[in-house]
Amino acid sequence: MADSNFRICSLSGLKIDRAGELLIRWNIIAAMATLAVGGLMAFLVALTRWPSVHFLGLTNYYRFLTLHGIDALLAWIIFFEIGLVHFASTVLLGVKSYAPKVGWLSFALMLIGGALINVIVMLGKADVMFTSYVPLKADPLYYLGVILFAVGALIGFILFFVNILLAKKEGAYKRSLPLGAFGIMAASVIGILTLLHGAGIFIPAFLWSANLIPSVDPSAYRLVFWGLGHSSQQINVCAMVTVWYLTVAFVVGGKPVNEKLSRTAFVLYILFINLASEHHLLVDPVLSTWHKIVNTSYMMHLAVLASMIHAFAIPASIEVALRKQGHTRGLFEWLKKAPWGHPAFSAMAISILLFGFLGGITGVIFGTEQFAIIRHNTFTITGHFHGTVVAGTTVAFMGFTYLIIPYIFKRQLIWKGFASIQPYLYGLGVALLSIGMMSAGTFGVPRRHYDITFSGSIFNHTFDPTVDIFLSLMGIGAILAVTGGVLYILIGFGSIIWGKQVE
Amino acid sequence: MSSDKAECPIPRGQLFYDNIILILILGIVVPTLIYTVWGLVEIMNVPKLPLVP
Numbered sequence: 001m002a003d004s005n006f007r008i009c010s011l012s013g014l015k016i017d018r019a020g021e022l023l024i025r026w027n028i029i030a031a032m033a034t035l036a037v038g039g040l041m042a043f044l045v046a047l048t049r050w051p052s053v054h055f056l057g058l059t060n061y062y063r064f065l066t067l068h069g070i071d072a073l074l075a076w077i078i079f080f081e082i083g084l085v086h087f088a089s090t091v092l093l094g095v096k097s098y099a100p101k102v103g104w105l106s107f108a109l110m111l112i113g114g115a116l117i118n119v120i121v122m123l124g125k126a127d128v129m130f131t132s133y134v135p136l137k138a139d140p141l142y143y144l145g146v147i148l149f150a151v152g153a154l155i156g157f158i159l160f161f162v163n164i165l166l167a168k169k170e171g172a173y174k175r176s177l178p179l180g181a182f183g184i185m186a187a188s189v190i191g192i193l194t195l196l197h198g199a200g201i202f203i204p205a206f207l208w209s210a211n212l213i214p215s216v217d218p219s220a221y222r223l224v225f226w227g228l229g230h231s232s233q234q235i236n237v238c239a240m241v242t243v244w245y246l247t248v249a250f251v252v253g254g255k256p257v258n259e260k261l262s263r264t265a266f267v268l269y270i271l272f273i274n275l276a277s278e279h280h281l282l283v284d285p286v287l288s289t290w291h292k293i294v295n296t297s298y299m300m301h302l303a304v305l306a307s308m309i310h311a312f313a314i315p316a317s318i319e320v321a322l323r324k325q326g327h328t329r330g331l332f333e334w335l336k337k338a339p340w341g342h343p344a345f346s347a348m349a350i351s352i353l354l355f356g357f358l359g360g361i362t363g364v365i366f367g368t369e370q371f372a373i374i375r376h377n378t379f380t381i382t383g384h385f386h387g388t389v390v391a392g393t394t395v396a397f398m399g400f401t402y403l404i405i406p407y408i409f410k411r412q413l414i415w416k417g418f419a420s421i422q423p424y425l426y427g428l429g430v431a432l433l434s435i436g437m438m439s440a441g442t443f444g445v446p447r448r449h450y451d452i453t454f455s456g457s458i459f460n461h462t463f464d465p466t467v468d469i470f471l472s473l474m475g476i477g478a479i480l481a482v483t484g485g486v487l488y489i490l491i492g493f494g495s496i497i498w499g500k501q502v503e
Numbered sequence: 504m505s506s507d508k509a510e511c512p513i514p515r516g517q518l519f520y521d522n523i524i525l526i527l528i529l530g531i532v533v534p535t536l537i538y539t540v541w542g543l544v545e546i547m548n549v550p551k552l553p554l555v556p
Contacts (some may be wrong), residue, residue: 111518164523175513187521189530196531197539219549223542227534263520270526276535287545295538 011409020097025407027083029078033493038072039485061450062127069130075114080397081239082156088184089163089187093172109152116145134216134369143206150198157191183242186266197227226501230277236393241310243396247348254321256295265306273303282372325327347399355392358434380441383434391430395436398488419491426484432477440470
């Protein structure tokens with residue numbers, strides 16, 4: 001007897017639970033909406049860091065930079081990841097969402113928390129930037145917004161485990177989770193750890209801001225904050241790598257060449273990638289050298305090993321799949337015949353390349369104590385994490401949006417021509433932005449700084465004129481990336497609203 | 504053939520990968536101990552700067 005709670009996707013053959021589908025849809029919609037706000041803020045901030053333009057005034061620069069961090073680094077990505085959590089724990093396993101009301105509670109808390117943060121920042125009551133280091137104090141409602149958002153996301157990640165365990169009990173899978181769900185399981189483990197750290201530090205900060213406790217120790221704040229701030233980027237890494245595997249499977253029918261090896265890499269992420277939070281504390285005089293060395297040089301490189309495994313496994317699975325399709329002439333016919341016009345595939349390939357070469361390699365280099373002391377708090381670090389989070393995660397998620405709009409929203413993409421060039425345009429823009437930032441930082445240009453000409457300052461400092469070239473490169477990159485970002489938002493929302501019905 | 508497969512013992516590594524709860528616990532405990540708890544203990548043991556009389 002057909003179960004009316006499910007439908008079979010005519011394009012993918014996936015068995016989709018309608019309750020889970022709605023949760024995926026609304027989390028993706030919220031993600032795209034927050035990216036639109038975060039992207040607009042990014043544009044204004046980038047134009048201000050471009051000395052020839054220097055667009056915003058002092059107050060708005062720090063206000064919009066705070067909002068950019070919250071919306072683009074936290075809200076867009078975590079909303080999307082909670083969408084992926086529902087996708088992996090229901091659609092990939094072909095089971096229902098066991099507690100959809102809990103899923104909606106998670107969504108509502110994230111939405112209310114995110115909206116509260118946006119309003120408080122725009123009202124000028126929380127010009128504390130993404131890190132909100134104490135004793136920099138924001139309005140208590142700002143911390144409350146972060147807590148609500150974190151608790152909502154935490155519920156979403158816990159719901160993932162409830163779903164997969166009940167699915168196993170129901171016999172949806174016998175022993176091993178499918179690799180896609182296993183990757184999201186890794187992201188969820190890291191998500192739970194991350195958000196516990198978030199609660200662990202933002203609850204005291206909230207109480208301190210509301211004058212209910214006298215102080216929060218700045219060193220302890222920095223330590224625990226980065227258990228949230230950096231680890232949230234590790235959720236991204238796991239989710240992004242999973243998206244790579246899923247895209248290969250859906251678009252070219254590729255399977256991992258060695259699934260056990262890929263699972264091993266995910267487990268290495270789970271156990272060791274969060275230790276990379278220490279990067280932010282390498283120049284901190286409070287912690288011992290041993291704490292720094294163990295948490296970076298020793299442990300973190302096990303996570304780097306995991307990335308190297310994925311970096312070989314995914315292209316290998318693409319090659320095997322395309323060779324099976326008959327593209328066997330010479331060494332590289334498979335590469336030439338790959339579906340480069342498919343936006344999900346091209347976004348995945350661009351994400352792998354840029355994440356590896358711009359974000360990953362630089363991260364490993366700047367994560368060593370010797371380099372951290374030179375590069376910490378320079379624009380180089382901003383360039384590094386735009387290579388990971390934007391060129392890597394955001395590009396991958398953009399591609400995956402194109403893939404699942406027909407499956408989950410039951411709509412065809414509009415403007416298919418524009419969609420096929422969008423990942424290239426956005427990827428090029430972000431690459432130039434990231435390279436410009438990293439290069440300017442090597443000349444000592446600080447991050448988060450409103451005016452590097454130090455006009456009106458009692459100190460007179462002039463950077464090497466070369467930095468103007470690199471900051472202009474960053475500005476041009478920002479314009480290209482924003483153009484690509486606007487295209488993504490228009491195509492995404494346009495397809496959801498006006499796209500031709502698939503079924 | 505299928506009976507051969509059924510008799511084949513499951514490798515320990517595979518058993519570990521299939522134990523989601525164990526992975527969840529380890530994924531929380533390992534970084535919390537090595538990064539957070541160790542760091543907090545060090546911070547708590549930093550002597551306070553004496554106040555100027």
